Amino acid sequence: MSSVIGSETSPTDTGDVPVTATPEGRRPRFSSNAFRSLAVAMWKGFVRDRAAVFFTLFFPLFFIIIFGTVFTDGGTAKGKIALVGDVSVIQQLPPDAKAAIDKTLELKTGLTRDEALHELRKDDLDGVLEQHGNRLELKVSNGDQVGAATVQGVLGSVVDSTNIAVTGQQPRYTLSSSSVQDESLKAIQYVTPGMIGYGIAVGATFGAATTLVEWRKRKVLRRLRLAPVPTSSIVTSRVAVSLAIALFQLAVFVGVGMVLGLRLTGSWYMAVPLTLCGTLAFLSIGLFCGSVATSSEAAVGMANLITLPMGFLSGAFIPLEAAPGWIQAIAKVLPMGWLVQGLKDTMVRGEGPAAAILPMLLTLGFAAVVTLIATRFFSWEDS
Template structure:
């Protein structure tokens, strides 16, 4: 353990002497939060997703959901008919949902009043938009089927209030972005440099084992990411008054994500020819992952093809897990993503642990 801590200290001093490394670990995430927070904290104009549980599943209920889609401000997404809607809302961190009762078609055809229930947080601007759109769609639907007689009537049910803003959803993404870039780019370059300059052969003359060397790098980057996260969290609270919180589950996700991407950086650095190639390979893998894994915007706002691609990217589970625990308090969902991250990290760690050899490198 003493050898590991000694190597952590030596590598940390070497890392912090690099102005570029310190900039991207500490200053760059703060710049992103300040920049995007200032741009988007005023809100935006995009479709509001509304999750619909259609218990009727009939031609008339399908016509009503089509009327919702036709409002141009709502994006209808289906909820399975099996689960209880409030439980589904809680487990999937949903802001607005609509429940269409099983007797919807029967009452519409009988020209009887039927209630559709809108669930949401009234403190959210998206809730007001959703309610206005549902009411408008109901009015249009009533005019079509009953000559404007109020057959379909929207009712409301409150869910737990969450006064969220853009910055609250953005902070976990920036943390995930930082967890990706620093270990991935840093370790890719370090391993490539050690390999090309024969530093691994010098390490063979020390008592430090290859396993201890690998673990020391993971410890250093984990410490660095936690410090960076604390600074980002302070900026988000002090400058924008955000409500996202750092939870124990978030800390575990940050450490697991650091373990995962440090291991990936080791793999890339051990198999590239030189540091220039290492930088190119790290950029080719890292930059697409930044934008496709939901660091800057939620994955479910992407086209279906990109959503499918995002689901195979390891950063997606770090980002979604951080949002689940830091913003929505959904630790059950975050625990699932933590498990996925740990499994991927272990697989990625085994490769350099087996491949690295002081003598051959």
């Protein structure tokens, strides 16, 4: 028996068998076999996890369906004005001019002057219009200044064009305008890109964070380290699965959106590279959460704490155009903000492929920086 206690320096009697190896050649080479089987294992683990599938797929889908069906008529409500007494300028307009006014204004007749003014004070009306000879008198409320301005503008232009028509001259200048966005301006146009951004953020962040924590806690990472598998195979398989999930989400969300009336504009295909870059950014957040947290509950909490406010501050749930300025400012420094912005620009605002370049570069840069930070916290085992 060779259990000589305390003989630390005694030579080993293994003869000519080399006991020390040079560091070179010690790293296992990337194995496509290992990559494939790990990716398949992670994919199966995802599709069999009902909660994960719900939050990455059905939860954003609910938002798309709810916003897409409930808020179908976008744009602001028509301005309502009451015509008191005889307002012949408006009432005797030719039919095509009358139709144009009906698009923006709802005209009410049959109210007495007092009734009309009472409703105006309650902001049930946007204006009350009277005609005294050749003079039109419009009363508006200060309660709804946007509505008042709309009414004033529309009526002003009606008066102008009527004046020109009375002179019998052809107008020298004409203005024709059309919207650069899809004309319908439906809510679905804004909700779909927003939910793509939020959905892939949740999928990638939670996927990476919980896999990392669970595998470390349950010693799967240790088991992988005991197998001749390089770290690159493990990392790339996780990234590949998250990218595949994100593309699947993109296809489903766009598909359902189109059923609900989503109309894609010119360079919508840039949503694919945008989604891939965004996924890398959210994977880095997940890697960070998974490295810092010691339990999957903590990891999920952290991931929620990051993705949920980010969703609100990035215009994923609400259109940023209607949000206060400070939210718009914050959205400009968040990866989900860049992503949602890029998706909206290319998918519904009709901008060219170039509009996706900056968001892609920003998300990739974010991914690189956060990954670098996360690796400083990463460990294979719970200490």
